[in-house]
Amino acid sequence: MRCERCGVELTNKIIKINDVPYCENCARIMGYGKFLRSPEEMLGSAFSPFDEIASSIMQMNELDFGNSALSCPKCGMMLRDFERKGRLGCIECYNTFNDYIVKEMFKQQGESTYGGRMPGQTAELNNIEKDAKPESKIEAKSDAPDEKASEKEEAKEGASEAEPQKEETGDLKTLALEKLAKLEKADLGMLSDEDLQTAIKLAADNEDYILASKLRDELKGRKEGN
Amino acid sequence: MKMWYEREGADEDVVLSTKACLVRNVKGYNFPSKMDEKDAKSLLAKVDSVMDKNAFSGGLATDVVNKGEAEALMKAQISGRDGSLLYSPDKKAIYYNEDYGLSVAVGNSEHITIKAQAPGHDIGVYRVAEKVAVDLEKKLDIAYSEKHGFLTSSVKLTGTGLRILYTVAIPAIAKTEGGIAALRQRVGQYEWNIYPFADQGELNESGVYIIASVSTLGVSEDETLERGEMLIRDVIKAERACREQFATKKKTQMKDLYGRAYGLLRFATLMSRREALDAVCWLRLYRDYDDSSEFECKWKMLNTITQEVCWEQQRRGEINTQTSQKKRAERIRKILKGVD
Numbered sequence: 106m107r108c109e110r111c112g113v114e115l116t117n118k119i120i121k122i123n124d125v126p127y128c129e130n131c132a133r134i135m136g137y138g139k140f141l142r143s144p145e146e147m148l149g150s151a152f153s154p155f156d157e158i159a160s161s162i163m164q165m166n167e168l169d170f171g172n173s174a175l176s177c178p179k180c181g182m183m184l185r186d187f188e189r190k191g192r193l194g195c196i197e198c199y200n201t202f203n204d205y206i207v208k209e210m211f212k213q214q215g216e217s218t219y220g221g222r223m224p225g226q227t228a229e230l231n232n233i234e235k236d237a238k239p240e241s242k243i244e245a246k247s248d249a250p251d252e253k254a255s256e257k258e259e260a261k262e263g264a265s266e267a268e269p270q271k272e273e274t275g276d277l278k279t280l281a282l283e284k285l286a287k288l289e290k291a292d293l294g295m296l297s298d299e300d301l302q303t304a305i306k307l308a309a310d311n312e313d314y315i316l317a318s319k320l321r322d323e324l325k326g327r328k329e330g331n
Numbered sequence: 332m333k334m335w336y337e338r339e340g341a342d343e344d345v346v347l348s349t350k351a352c353l354v355r356n357v358k359g360y361n362f363p364s365k366m367d368e369k370d371a372k373s374l375l376a377k378v379d380s381v382m383d384k385n386a387f388s389g390g391l392a393t394d395v396v397n398k399g400e401a402e403a404l405m406k407a408q409i410s411g412r413d414g415s416l417l418y419s420p421d422k423k424a425i426y427y428n429e430d431y432g433l434s435v436a437v438g439n440s441e442h443i444t445i446k447a448q449a450p451g452h453d454i455g456v457y458r459v460a461e462k463v464a465v466d467l468e469k470k471l472d473i474a475y476s477e478k479h480g481f482l483t484s485s486v487k488l489t490g491t492g493l494r495i496l497y498t499v500a501i502p503a504i505a506k507t508e509g510g511i512a513a514l515r516q517r518v519g520q521y522e523w524n525i526y527p528f529a530d531q532g533e534l535n536e537s538g539v540y541i542i543a544s545v546s547t548l549g550v551s552e553d554e555t556l557e558r559g560e561m562l563i564r565d566v567i568k569a570e571r572a573c574r575e576q577f578a579t580k581k582k583t584q585m586k587d588l589y590g591r592a593y594g595l596l597r598f599a600t601l602m603s604r605r606e607a608l609d610a611v612c613w614l615r616l617y618r619d620y621d622d623s624s625e626f627e628c629k630w631k632m633l634n635t636i637t638q639e640v641c642w643e644q645q646r647r648g649e650i651n652t653q654t655s656q657k658k659r660a661e662r663i664r665k666i667l668k669g670v671d
Contacts, residue, residue: 180361180365192364192440192485193485193486194361195360195365196356206486209486210486210489213486214487214546214547216546216548217548218549219478219479220490220548220549220554221480221552224473225465225469227461227465230552232554232557294520295520295561300561
C-alpha cells in the first residue's frame with residue numbers, strides 16, 4: 106500500500122483519513138499532526154488525557170463529517186463519497202465540489218489548470234515530431250491501401266523537396282543559438298546522457314563554455330552516481 | 332489476422348508495448364458510476380451511431396461476449412487483467428479493429444476510453460488514439476472546460492485525459508542490486524510512475540514493469556510524450572548496459588541458464604506462469620550474446636510468450652491446474668517452433 110499524497114510505500118504506520126491511506130509525514134503536513142500522538146504522549150499527565158481525547162474525537166468528527174454531507178444537486182453524489190473513492194458522479198459535481206476538487210488536483214498533480222489541446226483539434230507535437238515522425242503500424246479497417254500508398258509517396262516527394270530548401274534557407278548558427286538558449290533554461294535532470302553529450306558538443310562548438318561545463322558537471326555527476 | 336503484439340516492434344528487446352489511452356465523457360449524462368440503466372442504454376446508442384463501422388468491429392459487450400470474443404479481448408489487453416471491462420456487459424460496448432490494437436470502450440469507468448497499442452517502442456500510438464478522439468469530439472458534445480480541460484469521473488485523469496504506458500521487460504535492472512530503486516528515482520524525476528506488472532503472486536518476479544505518465548494537468552500532450560520518450564530511451568539504455576554486465580561478467584552461468592531456460596520452454600509438457608516467465612527472463616538476458624546460434628529464439632517470440640502469459644485469462648477453478656499448465660506449455664512450444 107502507498108501513501109496517496111507522496112506515493113511512499115507504507116510499511117509500519119498507515120494513517121487512514123476518510124479511508125484514504127497516508128504516511129505519517131503527509132498526515133502531519135495536512136494538519137492532522139495533533140491526532141497522531143502516541144498513547145504515551147496522550148496519557149502522559151494524569152486526568153488531562155480524557156479531556157484531550159474527548160476534544161480530539163470531536164474535532165475528528167468535524168473534520169470527517171463537517172462538509173462531507175455536501176451533495177451534488179444533479180447526481181446526488183456526496184462529498185464524502187468523492188473523498189473516499191476519488192470519483193465524481195457527473196459534470197455538475199465539478200461546480201458543487203470545486204474547492205475540494207482543485208485541492209485534490211493539487212495534491213495529486215501539483216496543478217489544476219489545463220495545458221492540452223482543444224476538443225476537435227489535433228495536438229501540436231513539436232518536440233516529438235521534429236526529431237522523428239512517429240508512424241504507428243496500427244491501422245483501422247477503412248484505411249484503403251491505395252490512399253496510404255499515395256500519402257506516403259506525397260510525403261516522400263515533400264521530404265525530398267523540403268530537404269534542399271532547408272539547406273539553402275536554414276541558418277544553422279541561429280538554430281544552434283536557439284537550442285543553446287533552450288538548454289540554458291532546461292532542467293538538466295530531464296536530459297538523457299546521450300542528449301547531454303550532444304549538448305556539450307554543441308555548447309563547445311559555439312564557444313559557450315559556461316554552459317558546456319555545467320552540462321559536463323551534470324554528466325560527470327551521473328557517472329559518479331550522484 | 333495476427334494480434335497486434337505478435338508483430339515486430341522497435342527496441343523490442345526491452346519494450347514489449349507502447350499504449351496510449353484517452354478518456355472522454357459526453358455532456359448530458361452522469362458518469363458511469365451514477366448512471367441508471369436507461370441513460371446507459373441511451374449513451375451506448377448515441378456513441379454507436381457515430382462510430383465508424385468500417386474501421387471497427389464489435390458493439391454491445393453482451394453481443395461481443397456471446398460471440399466468444401472474451402478471451403481474445405483479454406489476450407489483446409483490452410478488457411483489463413481481471414476482465415473488468417466485461418462486467419455488467421449490458422451497460423457497455425466495445426469496438427476494436429482487426430488486430431485489436433485500437434479499441435474504444437463505452438460505459439466503463441469513463442464514458443469513452445480509446446486505447447491504441449503497438450508492439451515495442453512506438454509513440455505513434457498517440458496519434459492513432461487521437462485521431463479517433465478528435466473524430467468523436469467533433470460528433471459528440473464532449474464534457475470540457477477551459478479551466479480544467481476534458482472532465483472525467485476520476486480527478487486523476489481530468490485535463491488531457493491521456494495516459495501513456497510503456498510495458499517493459501527489464502530483468503537485468505531488476506536483478507541488479509539497487510537497480511529498480513535507482514530507476515524509480517529516475518522515473519520520478521520525469522514525474523512519471525513505474526510499477527511492477529504484479530506486486531505479488533505468481534508473476535511478481537517476471538521482470539515486467541509498466542512505466543506510465545501521471546500528469547494530465549499543467550502539461551500539454553507534447554510535453555507528456557516528450558518526457559516519455561526521453562525516459563524510455565534512458566530505460567532502454569540502462570537495461571542494455573545491465574545485460575552486457577551480466578553477459579560479460581558471468582558468461583558461463585548465463586550461457587548455462589540460457590540453454591536450460593530454452594530447453595524448458597521448448598520441451599516441457601506442463602508449465603506454470605511463474606516458470607514460463609522466469610525462463611523467458613533468462614533468455615532475454617543472454618539472447619543477444621549467444622554466439623552458438625543453436626537456438627531459434629526471436630524477440631518477437633519471447634515478447635509474444637511474455638504478453639500471452641501475463642494477460643492470460645484466469646478462469647475460476649482453472650488456475651494452475653494440470654489442464655491449464657498443459658495448454659500453456661503447448662502454446663509456448665508452438666510459438667518457439669515458429670508454427671504460428
